[in-house]
Amino acid sequence: MSYTLGIDSSTQSCSAIVIDPAAGKVVAEASVNFGERLPKYGAPSGFIPDGADGEVHSDPRMWLDALELMLEELGGKCDLSQVVAVSGAGQQHGSVYLNERWPGVVASLNASSPLAEQLGPCLARETSPIWMDGSTTVECREIADAVGGDREVCVRSGSIAIERFTGPQIRRFSKIDPEGYAATTRIHLVSSFLCSVLCGTDAPIDTGDGAGMNLLNLGNWDWDEVLLEATADGLRDRLPAVVQGDHVAGSVCGYFQKRFGFGADVPVTVFTGDNPSSLVGMGASTPGKVVVSLGTSDTFFAAMPEVLSDPDGCGHVFGNPSGGSMSLQCFINGSLAREAVKDRFGMGWDEFSAALASTPEGNGGKVMVPFFRPEISPRTESSEPVLVGGGDFESWKEPEAAVRACVEGQFINMRSRTRWMKLETEVIYLTGGASQNDEVAQVAADVFGAKVQRLVVSSSVALGGAMRAACSSLGASLTELEAVFCKADEAGTISPRGGSDYAANEEAFEAAIG
């Protein structure tokens, strides 16, 4: 038996899948929700709430604790000594700031004490800004001005200077805590941090996740000197190397061998971002398939035949772990906005679904701009949702209509904001926590006028890691793996009903966002 393992450290949980690539089987899965299992970090939804000035941070020790809990759980379900290759992914853009102790400590992890205890003293910044952080508007402007404007930043890096991207975050840290920045000798992404810990060495950053930093040049897929210079002094020395997604970063280190029973010399393929990994796990790594992920964020992405960036400046280009690039649009008001509406009416998911089922397509013209925190697609300041459509609805007195207005509003916004990708969306491949909800999936089908399919294996981020490990370390064929592991759940296919073209609701939505 030769298994491969894929790890997914996303916003709210650390999950994994073990597959047997030769037998075409899923062997085991495990997941640890940060908020539920690690309440001591004060992050019920995976991040520390109520940060000042738009800051949204998480504690990297929480990610380490969760990794250990998750591997313990996984080890109870399958024999980890049979794992012959590993890879994984992290939520994108988040950054971990490490001091001079880091290289020594990570290379000599002691199996008798937890990772968080040993690596805590290596943090030059106690907590990590994550993708929801919007505190760097000033720094975005400064970087763009230094480089010659947003268009120039976009041409170089695939995105204009964006608040949650790592470069602006690094610049802000260097300004607000110059001593902390001076003590920082290495800055990792969530993905490269966890890959480093697993290998017991300082791992590189892959082009998939690296492109979410406003620091990587899409022309040569390497650090861009002009952007580095515009971002912070001495930045190049603080960043790891950039590599393509098939690079092997090292092998599973002694700590994990002793604690969890991994074998010696198990290669670890460089980790990537959760969305690039999901691209692989959804069987969408060659152009032609559109993926919508309904995780904490909602994202819409696709592999592209050539680099395509958003003229409006809200969308992004990331590296495709299988080569080339992918375009992506991210919506901050995803699952947490749906949860906010559900909670406002004291509903559970079943009642939320029933509300969708009992209301008509188009909602009689009632539509919500469901921005419970400032949105990034499009960029808006407001953290109050807007209800348009009349009477009781606008005073939040029609729960069912409000639920439909929220979900339709989300997909209407997604449809408008992703037109720049010029994709034929006959089928949408849906993944992420909310994708299991058939009624939410039905709204996606109706608004896009496209068939919606989920895959039999739903954990696409982790699966992408296990598939990437099999390709780069075992020489497996990605096409063959996709044929076996990325099968659509045909019984769960949802077709559009065609009851509305949503044109009037889109018009109302656009008018409301101004």
Ligand SMILES: Nc1ncnc2c1ncn2[C@@H]1O[C@H](COP(=O)(O)OP(=O)(O)O)[C@@H](O)[C@H]1O
């Ligand atoms: N039945 C459901 N209907 C709608 N949304 C759901 C349902 N079950 C879970 N979710 C949503 O899934 C989200 C988590 O998705 P997940 O993909 O695990 O997030 P992430 O990968 O960002 O950590 C939760 O915030 C929750 O709102």
Ligand SMILES: O=C(CO)[C@@H](O)[C@H](O)COP(=O)(O)O
């Ligand atoms: O910021 C982005 C993509 O640019 C987010 O999609 C993060 O990568 C978080 O992903 P989820 O935890 O919501 O999957």
